[in-house]
Amino acid sequence: MNGPVVVGVDGSWASLAAVQTAALEAERRGTGLRLAHALAWSSARVPAGVPPWDPDGAGRRDLVGRPLDEAERWARKVAPEVTVTGDVLMGDPGRVLESESRTASLAVVAGRRATGIAGRLTGHGRCPLLVVRGRAQRHGCVVLADAASEDAAEFAFAEAAVRNVDLVVLHARARGALAGLRKKYPGVTVHDRRLRRRTGRALVEASDGAQLVVIAAHHRAAELLPGWAGRTLMSRAHCPVAVVPAGKA
Known part of the structure; x- marks a missing residue:
């Protein structure tokens, strides 16, 4: 499959490390990088009368978009030529990545989040899953x-x-x-x-x-x-x- 490499983004340091690994994988495969930030929207945080699926109406698009902006900066540090796209997507992270995997060549998650998400992706995903752990050796096997x-x-x-x-x-x-x-x-x-x-x-x-x-x-x-x-x-x-x-x- 020639689809993009998709990576889950949540703004954490572990997530940003996974983004850089995903960017290098996209560069190696000659494909694009897709950043997916899952947002479990809570109606308790939305002003009265504003639909919970409308970040613009709640005045929160800048806030929810920050993890994607930061992730893109980290990706471009290691793979500046890779085409990067990203979206804030509503839903549980595992379900979001499962959906994104249908058109991806590889899905990437940070190691600390792998247990639950890997269960869903290995059972229902449409591509291999890369769990980012430790530090890969440049000359290792x-x-x-x-x-x-x-x-x-x-x-x-x-x-x-x-x-x-x-x-x-x-x-x-x-x-x-x-x-x-x-x-x-x-x-x-x-x-x-x-x-x-x-x-x-x-x-x-x-x-x-x-x-x-x-x-x-x-x-x-x-x-x-x-x-x-x-x-x-x-x-x-x-x-x-x-x-x-x-x-x-």
Whole structure:
């Protein structure tokens, strides 16, 4: 998909860091950056007689637009050539980003907000999700947490190729499935690494020094998040984590 990179904006420092990561991702992909500021409008803050969906009537457009203006300034610091658009959108942040993901190539959220939003996006979103955590190493590798997911593997190979770095594959139990991707991305050097245990702690340790860790979203009847090890990774990783739902690489 050639849609923009969409990022949730709320004015916090973590959000602004996510904006800069999203801007760099947009630059890398050669696409635009879309800033989405979700506003849960409260009628208690609106003067009598003013519809709650009309920020101009309440005299609050400048106020609600400030997070977007600041986010755009931060984006242009790192990617001045990227086309930036943004909107204040009514609704819960998770639902807003879910809607925006339908035309996006990547959705980006700050790590501290990831748990609830990731559940909705991995279950109902239309693109991969990047959870911004820690600090990506400029020369670090891309880590694929499980080669069993074809979509996650495709995403990881593509990221390693565009970043011009090596790919480290954990739990390489599906080596045969990777043969086609090795041919498709001949410039990517692949290293297989086996972990003694597939635990959240082991995945967190594997993220140390990496540019990116890629995991698959495993759908369950009552749970729309990656497995418990993946959730540990998203909350404690040393670098950004990409969550790739099936069919959305």
